[in-house]
Amino acid sequence: MTVIDPLGSVGRSPLVRISAPVPQPHPGYFAKIEALGLGGLKARSALSMLQGAHRRGELREGARIVESTSGTLGIGLAYVAQSMGHPITLVVDCELEPPMRNLLRALGATLEIVHEPHPDGGWQRARLDTLHHILACESTAFWPNQYDNPDNAAGYRGLPDEIVTDLAAVGVERAEVLVCSVGTGGHSSGVGGRLRQLWPELRIIGVDALGSAIFGQPATHRVMRGLGSSVHPGNVRYAMFDEVHWVGPREAVNACRALARGGFHTGGWSTGAAATVAGWAASQWKGAVVTIFPDGPDRYLSTIFDDHWCDQRALLEPPRTTPHEIDDCRDHTLCWTRCQSVIAPDVATTVWTGAAG
Structure with a gap:
């Protein structure tokens, strides 16, 4: 009988090919399904x-x-x-x-x-x-x-190696685009930094939420939980990103529901936002696109997957299928938006430390 060490089994999530046509038809991309890894x-x-x-x-x-x-x-x-x-x-x-x-x-x-x-x-x-x-x-x-905490990003160093191994198993030598949702900056920094070392030409796209302050937008109320931030985490590596997308809840809801119907792997706000941008990226670039689905659907059954809850917030109306474009991350946006000029916000502090003043 084999005794499984619970901490030694953290990670090891599957990489699957996603073809659900979100936000529009595309040739497919690869997603790490982290909800199927022990501990998430x-x-x-x-x-x-x-x-x-x-x-x-x-x-x-x-x-x-x-x-x-x-x-x-x-x-x-x-x-x-x-x-x-x-x-x-x-x-x-x-x-x-x-x-x-x-x-x-x-x-x-x-x-x-x-x-x-x-x-x-x-x-x-x-x-x-x-x-x-x-x-x-x-x-x-x-x-x-x-x-x-730099150990946050360091915890994801094994994930990119899993991606490389899994892609090689299906005959893909390298990815052209990595799409990562951004909250604390941990998994985007850990995964993106390592893959950029292996594949210097890799294009890295950050996915944020409308109302998040991470990439220079004003912090406002966010319907989407677990994605974005009202503070500026020190773990975010701004110079690593080639572009950033702010995704709205309508796009995320549509993506999560379409993934459930046509892909059998779905999740919550972060997963829906990442899927929206990954699908769009797969329609723009010829090479392999890889993303990470951070969570599963269970906690969202009374929100994203509840018709009444979504209808009250007008989230079942047709979403955008392409992003609005801006030239400066500080240009205010109210819909799914893309910016190819990523700079660190001009802030004196990052996370609230509790110090006076």
């Missing part, structure tokens, strides 16, 4: 961050781990923390779906739920404020700080 996409970074903290002596044996999350990282952290013998407190907000709250609690996490967004930094800043209050009250607790 974020278990890769969670394992890297906690093991790195152990090696440096920052995380004591049995110490509590505290992190802010919109959901997906929480699953990975809970999975890894419990396996390593650490209690975990996750700071979430009241918009987190009840089924996801139940799942995180089932995985052994304690939830601190924030009920009011910060007037400037929204839910993300409000969660971070609460997180710092917890850290001040529990001196031995450890904050992985997914936004600025």
